Amino acid sequence: MSEKKKTEEKGITVKKEKNFNEWYTQAFQKADLADYTLVSGCVVFKPYAHTIWDKIREETKKRLNKMDVGEAYFPLFIPEKLLEKEAEHVEGFSPEVAWVEKAGNTKLGERLAVRPTSEAIMYDSYSKWIRSHRDLPLKMCQWNNVVRWEFKNPVPFLRSREFLWVEGHTVFADEKGALDEDKSIMDMWQDICENYLALKGLRGKKSENEKFAGAVFTKSIEYRLPNGKIAQGPDFHYDGQNFAKAYSIKFIDEDEKEKFVFQNTWAISTRMLGVLIAVHGDDQGLILPPKIAPYQVVIIPIIFDKHKKELFKETDKLKQKLEKKGFRVKTDKRENYKPGWKFNQWEMKGVPLRIELGPRELEKKIVTVVRRDNGKKENVNIKNLGKKIKELLDDIQKQLLKRSEEKLKNSIKEVKNIKELENAVNKGKIGYAKWCNNVECEENLKDKTTGIKSLNMPEDKIGKAKGKCAFCDKEAKVYAYFGKTY
Ligand SMILES: [Zn+2]
Known part of the structure; x- marks a missing residue:
């Protein structure tokens, strides 16, 4: 027997409970999902992983089709001047942008960003395409790869410099149209993640600090991994008129007045493959929910x-x-x-x-x-x-979701101050607390702990907290989940 066969036969050599990071690395490699390359943070998605991603795509596409979202493809490269148009957006992304500066030996007249996300390039086109209220709503998405050159330790699927996703970019004549999309997109994500990936997460609104760069608000579903760290899953951003003003996306309304549009963006990415491996797997390797398993x-x-x-x-x-x-x-x-x-x-x-x-x-x-x-x-x-x-198969699908739900429920711990929060998070729990939802309070929390931040806030509790914030002297306004993230 060859050396290769011998090692394969061994299976996974560490326990998931004892050494999650090593377990995860062995699990995705031995299941033949992905492999490292010479470019740090960029992995090969092997056919077995790509087939699972395709199942997620299939389900998403079916639903987006019903919502009349068209599929398009925009260029990979974004001219620097376009990226700079929305100040918060560029500030949020600039440390991670990879730039093309040369073609062969010739220096380019303008640097081109390798897209970290496509607002800048898409909205420049939108500003040319949208003229009248008859052009709205405009709903488009694209399935592509994006590059964010992070310097944190990369982890295949969970935190990689290049990943695959769908990015949706929708445009509406009024605020109501845009806000109405929130529920249908978030419901779609929850449905796919729960009923196909059998993953239960925390759905809610992100804090002011943690929202998407350039958005009015962000909603997300957050997933807890067995090592206690949190991975942000699919999301929805209401951008209001922020990008419309920066990229000059205007239209003539029925009243013949010129107005700025209202916009949303939303996404699901291959990070969910990482969550899938991490949450369901056991000491023997992966456990795939039947609905997305390449082979059932x-x-x-x-x-x-x-x-x-x-x-x-x-x-x-x-x-x-x-x-x-x-x-x-x-x-x-x-x-x-x-x-x-x-x-x-x-x-x-x-x-x-x-x-x-x-x-x-x-x-x-x-x-x-x-x-x-x-x-x-x-x-x-x-x-x-x-x-x-x-x-x-039906029962396995059901049991996996149930297990994921129970694990999540058992990991939530209500805390009353920073000390309790730190203790809980250090034990791998998610902290749940009454909170003021203040930028300074969250910054202070990050500084005083080893980087604990808010995950999101359950929407049915927004405005319903009474008494003092668990972490400062201000009045509490919301309940929120806290933890350490990928
Ligand atoms: Zn506070």
Whole structure:
């Protein structure tokens, strides 16, 4: 056996609970999701990861289609003068912008930014396209890559310098039109993340400090990872007229007056793959929710020479039968690997169900079905297999969301002061507190702790807090979640 096979056979060599960072690195590499390159912070998305991302895209596209959001593609390069038009926006992004300054040996007349996000380039076009109220609403998105040259330690998927996402940029004639989109976009993100990725997060409004650079307000869904750190998931930004004024996006309204438009931006990115790996995985590797798993079922024939032909035939027959019912099925008929090795490999890849078929099963017209999420095994009559597989996949999908919900719920700790907050966060918890939602208070909190900040504020509690802020002398206005982020 080659050296490579030997190491692969070992599986993941650390416990997730004990050394999460090392576990995560092994989990995505051994599941064949991604690999490092010579460019720090930029990874290869291998086909297995890209297929999962495609499932997220498929679901998002379906929903955006219904909302009449068109798909476009804008250039990767943004002229410096365009990027500089919105002051807060450029200030928020400038430390992370990668610049193109030369073509061959020739210095460019103007530096070009590699897009960190596309407001600047898109809104310059929007300002030419939008003339009248009849041009509105204008709803566009683009699926692309963006580059943010962060200097923090990169972590594949969770914090990388180049990542993939969809960025939506919608334009409305009035404030109400723009604000109405908030709920439909956030509901869409929540639906995809909960019902497809089986991930429960904290949905809410970001603080003044933590909102998107250039937005009036930002909403987000925040996810807790097993090491206690928080990853911001999909989001929605209401930009009001900030960009409209900076990029001169105006229209003639029905009353024949010239007005600035109202805008939103929103996104979901490949960071969710990182959250998916981190939240669901166990010591054996990934656990993928059936709805987004590239393969939902893997059929492994337990090969004995005497029965090989028959076993392979039955394996193919089962695959066809299940595929006809709409399941995504993989067979593993490789003869140079032992069944145990194959079991481990498909467990590492997180395939929700494994079907084992050996001579004993063949004779009795049954198969052994094993769940990836809890390891439970059962014999299933081949006649009822389709129905049983559906039941099991539905249940796995449900159980994974339930587990994620429970983990999140158990990690929230109500705190009454900075000391309690620090203690809670150091133990991997999310702090929950009455808060003034003040910029200085949040800055002070960051300084006095090791970088704890607000995650977001549950919307149903905004304006409902009574008494003093947990961290300063001001009156509390909201409840908010606090933690350390990726
Ligand atoms: Zn305060």
